[in-house]
Structure formats: C-alpha cells, structure tokens
Amino acid sequence: MSLSFAARTKTTLPLHVVDQDGFEDWVAEQPDATKNWLATSGFTGAIGQAVLIPGEDGRADMAVAGFGTAKARARKRFVLATAAQSLPEGTYDLISGLDADTLAAECFGWLMTGYAFDRYKQVSGAKAALVAPSTVDAQRIEALAQAEGLIRDLVNTPASDMGPEHLQQAAEALADEFGASCDITIGDALLEQNFPMIHAVGRASDQAPRLIDMRWGSKGPRLTLVGKGVCFDTGGLDLKPAAAMALMKKDMGGSANVLGLARMIMALELPVQLRVLIPAVENAVAGNAFRPGDILTSRKGLTVEINNTDAEGRLVLADALALADEDAPDLILSMATLTGAARVAVGPDLAPFYTDDDATAQILSAAATKAADPVWRMPFHEPYETMIEPAYADLDNAPSGGFAGSITAALFLRRFVTETPYMHFDIYCWQPTKAPGRSKGGFGQGPRALIEALPQMLGL
Known part of the structure; x- marks a missing residue:
C-alpha cells in the first residue's frame, strides 16, 4: 500500500x-x-x-x-x-x-x-x-510518512545491498529528486582532503570509505545534519561476538534518519540552507584495519587514542563534524546509533538527545509530544570530560570503566564543534517487536519531532 x-x-x-x-x-x-x-x-x-x-x-x-x-x-x-x-x-x-x-x-x-x-x-x-x-495538512502528513518509509527501507536493507556505495546511491537519488547537489569524496581522496579518521575506519573494507556532502536551498538559516553511516560494524579488530553483530546492518541508522529528515525538509520546502554530511564506511577486519593502541590525528588536529576499534562511529563523525563546524552554520545536528549505554538508560523507544541550550531542549520536547516521536534530554556533564582524556593523546575513543558511555561519547563529539550551536542524538532506530504503526525492524527516531520543532528553533 x-x-x-x-x-x-x-x-x-x-x-x-x-x-x-x-x-x-x-x-x-x-x-x-x-x-x-x-x-x-x-x-x-x-x-x-x-x-x-x-x-x-x-x-x-x-x-x-x-x-x-x-x-x-x-x-x-x-x-x-x-x-x-x-x-x-x-x-x-x-x-x-x-x-x-x-x-x-x-x-x-x-x-x-x-x-x-x-x-x-x-x-x-x-x-x-x-x-x-x-x-x-494531508500533504505534510504524507511527506512525513514517505520519509519514514525511506528511513525504514534503508535500515532494513542488509549490508550486502547497503554498503557505502549503496548509501551513496540512496543519497544521490534523494538529491536528484529534490534538485540538491551531492559531492562525494572517496578512498584516498579522504586523506588528500584531510578526513583521516573516516579513512582509517573504513580502509579495511572492499568498499572504499567516503564522505557524502549534500546541499539544498539558498535562503534562510543554515542547518547542517551529520549522520553516522557505518553500513556494517564488525567491531574491527576488537571483534564483536555473533549475538552483538546480528543487528549491525542498522549501524547506519543515523545516516538513514538524517536522510529522512532531509527529505521532510525538502518536501515541505522549509526556508533553510540545508547541508547533509554522511561519513559512509564499513568497519571491517583486514591487514590494514586500524588497531587498538593506534593514535589517530583528526581533521581538527586533535589526536585520538584508540582503545577499542568498536567505538568507531564517533571517529568518523568527528571528521564530519569538524568540516561542518568550519562552515559555521546556525545549527549542527548529528544523529547516530552510537552507544549501547543509551539503550540501557532509556530503552529502544526514547531518542536521547544532547544540547547546551535549555530553550531549544524545551521546544524539542514539546514538539516531540505533539508528533508522537518521543525524545529524552541527556546532559553534557562537564565533570566527565576528564574521562575522555587519556595519557598519550588529546582524546580517548573508548574510556575504561563503562560508566556514562552515552555521555562520554557525546562529550567526545562536542570537542569537534567549537563555533556552532550543536545538538546530538544517540538513537537506536530499531523496533524489537511489531507495534501499531511500527513494523518490526528499522524506524525513525527524532525526525518528526525535529521537523515540528525546527521552525521555532531556527526562527523560521
């Protein structure tokens, strides 16, 4: 139907x-x-x-x-x-x-x-x-439903048909549909253009890592969406057990959600200058995979000690966030299936989000209730900053101890945004069992709340 x-x-x-x-x-x-x-x-x-x-x-x-x-x-x-x-x-x-x-x-x-x-x-x-x-507003509801359908299709598709190349094709198809531009940086060109961590995470895969950069709109506030596009996550050399790997086709759920949100924005013709950045990689195992103990230098110049290769999403997002921040838009918003700690904290139904702006948080929470797209604010708790500061580098990608895993990941990402208001979503985007209006499998978390809130958040 x-x-x-x-x-x-x-x-x-x-x-x-x-x-x-x-x-x-x-x-x-x-x-x-x-x-x-x-x-x-x-x-x-x-x-x-x-x-x-x-x-x-x-x-x-x-x-x-x-x-x-x-x-x-x-x-x-x-x-x-x-x-x-x-x-x-x-x-x-x-x-x-x-x-x-x-x-x-x-x-x-x-x-x-x-x-x-x-x-x-x-x-x-x-x-x-x-x-x-x-x-x-029938047109609006249909636009939201069609965007939700896109999100579900992308997340439900297995990695055999949704690798970095396929995710690029999906972004290009969306750009073509709405007259957006779409530039792609692939493979060793990532090193030439200073995206070293995206390259390091994705270089072991048969499908080269890439950065997708889509732009739409010429007037209004500038909004940049950054979505984690890890199309499959083996855990790298810190290999996941089979049970933990079973749902890793959904590790690109952040990119699916930002593409769904972008579709809503373009279909509803919101008066914004939209940019979508997606680092698309597969975290594979091979002789050239990045290793525990490696120290990587990011696009921003911050060094990152790798204490677990299964904490790769924040690495690829960091380079993309640094690029977004250089452009100094009015708002940067990232979405990622980033931590199991967020699932432990709020379960699969709520979308945890982080922001330093109390007014923005209130706007989003009210919009989420209206849209039946529930969210929950989490803290950028600054006393935990020391947990992401190791002995040999500026940052630790996987702090030991296991405490506050979602918060420390969010604090890690915030280090790469210094010029721009920033909001981060640590989503699950998977419905474990069938529910009314939600088939078992991939689903959107946050886009409908955001499309409801963005006019007030950006002063449209």
Whole structure:
C-alpha cells in the first residue's frame, strides 16, 4: 500500500472513533439496531476494537473503532493504528471522535500501518485505507510518512545491498529528486582532503570509505545534519561476538534518519540552507584495519587514542563534524546509533538527545509530544570530560570503566564543534517487536519531532 491518503469513493465507509470513557453516552444516541449490533459484538470502545455496522441491506454502513481510556492511551502510541490493523480492506472516512491535538499524529500512524519491507519477500501492510480529514495538512502528513518509509527501507536493507556505495546511491537519488547537489569524496581522496579518521575506519573494507556532502536551498538559516553511516560494524579488530553483530546492518541508522529528515525538509520546502554530511564506511577486519593502541590525528588536529576499534562511529563523525563546524552554520545536528549505554538508560523507544541550550531542549520536547516521536534530554556533564582524556593523546575513543558511555561519547563529539550551536542524538532506530504503526525492524527516531520543532528553533 502507498503511504498516502486514499480518495473518497462510493464504497467509502464513515468511521467513528469512540473513547471508552464516553462510550455509554455515544451509544445512547445511536439507533437500536446499532446498539444491539455493538452489544452483540462485545464492543466497549477499548483500544484495538473495530466493528463494521451493517445497514438495512446487510452491507456495511459504517465502522466504529475504539480509542480506549486516557490511562490506556498514555501507554501506547498510534492508538488508531491498532484499529486500522483490525479493519478489513476498504476505504474509511474519519468523521468523529478525535480532537485536533491528536488527529495529525494518529493519521500518520494509520498511514504507517501500510508499510512493509518487501524487497526480498512478497509481504504487505494493513489494507485499510484512510481518507484525509479536512482539518489536517494531508500533504505534510504524507511527506512525513514517505520519509519514514525511506528511513525504514534503508535500515532494513542488509549490508550486502547497503554498503557505502549503496548509501551513496540512496543519497544521490534523494538529491536528484529534490534538485540538491551531492559531492562525494572517496578512498584516498579522504586523506588528500584531510578526513583521516573516516579513512582509517573504513580502509579495511572492499568498499572504499567516503564522505557524502549534500546541499539544498539558498535562503534562510543554515542547518547542517551529520549522520553516522557505518553500513556494517564488525567491531574491527576488537571483534564483536555473533549475538552483538546480528543487528549491525542498522549501524547506519543515523545516516538513514538524517536522510529522512532531509527529505521532510525538502518536501515541505522549509526556508533553510540545508547541508547533509554522511561519513559512509564499513568497519571491517583486514591487514590494514586500524588497531587498538593506534593514535589517530583528526581533521581538527586533535589526536585520538584508540582503545577499542568498536567505538568507531564517533571517529568518523568527528571528521564530519569538524568540516561542518568550519562552515559555521546556525545549527549542527548529528544523529547516530552510537552507544549501547543509551539503550540501557532509556530503552529502544526514547531518542536521547544532547544540547547546551535549555530553550531549544524545551521546544524539542514539546514538539516531540505533539508528533508522537518521543525524545529524552541527556546532559553534557562537564565533570566527565576528564574521562575522555587519556595519557598519550588529546582524546580517548573508548574510556575504561563503562560508566556514562552515552555521555562520554557525546562529550567526545562536542570537542569537534567549537563555533556552532550543536545538538546530538544517540538513537537506536530499531523496533524489537511489531507495534501499531511500527513494523518490526528499522524506524525513525527524532525526525518528526525535529521537523515540528525546527521552525521555532531556527526562527523560521
């Protein structure tokens, strides 16, 4: 199914969404036949319930979907998507039951029930289609859904078909679609143009490391997005065990999310000067792989002691962040599947973010609630700076002890941004089990909150 709203047809059914707390009042106003049918069906307005009501000719005349109680909804996202997955194939016109504050997010969740990763197997999502309510910005919701589909496709694709070359092709295709420019620096050219850490991390792979640099827009504030593009992470010479390597196709999730956010920005024509930087590498094992104990010199001139080759994402991001900072945009925003410590801290559902700006943090948190794209602020805790300062170099890529792993990684990255306001996301971008509006596998974390917040953050 397309991640778009459906056109109204002669067979479109009106859909009423009923809050469980208000079910008795609502049903009291219905005809006796409807009351009896709902009673026979056991419908109470609970989340996930969906019933077709027949007309006099025995054919479906309308649909009713449960919206649960406020307490039950607080424990879920995309409540209406649960009903969409229960309804039979057809087209539905949402005519009552949702307030303006929740309508857009619930419509987005419904559209995403149509997503299925079908590149290697014939599968499909839910087949209940939705007519766009007249009170929502249908074009915007569709743009968000299509960007989310892009993110999921990129993350779900295995490394055999999503290496650095393929990630480059995906970025170039997006640039072509929206008339953006896209410059690529590949292989030894990274050394010539002073991206030594991107080169060091990716040089052991059969697919050469590269830096993707996409630009779009000529007016407005300058926004630079930096996404971690480690297309597969073996751990390098500090090789991961098999269980830890199983999901490493998603280690390029930061790049997928910034490409999804870029797609939203360009599709909605936000008045910004957008730049997207993606260091695309594979952290492979070979005779020329970088080693524990190596000391690398970064683009910024800071030296980095390698105490674990499995902490490679921050190395490639550092060179890209240094380049972004040289341009002094109005905001640099990085996204990366960076640390297991972030997952331990907040689990897979929340997207941890870091910023020094309290006002920006409040704007983003409010936007995340509205967009049903939850985030959680983490601290740039400066007393931990000493933890990333080793004996033999300026910085340590993997401080010993295991404490505050997400924070120390964020502090490491912040060392490479000195001229520009900076925000960092340490995301997971993987849905462990199927949920309403979220298929098992890759998914976006942060882009919808950011697209909601950026106008206020950048003064658009």
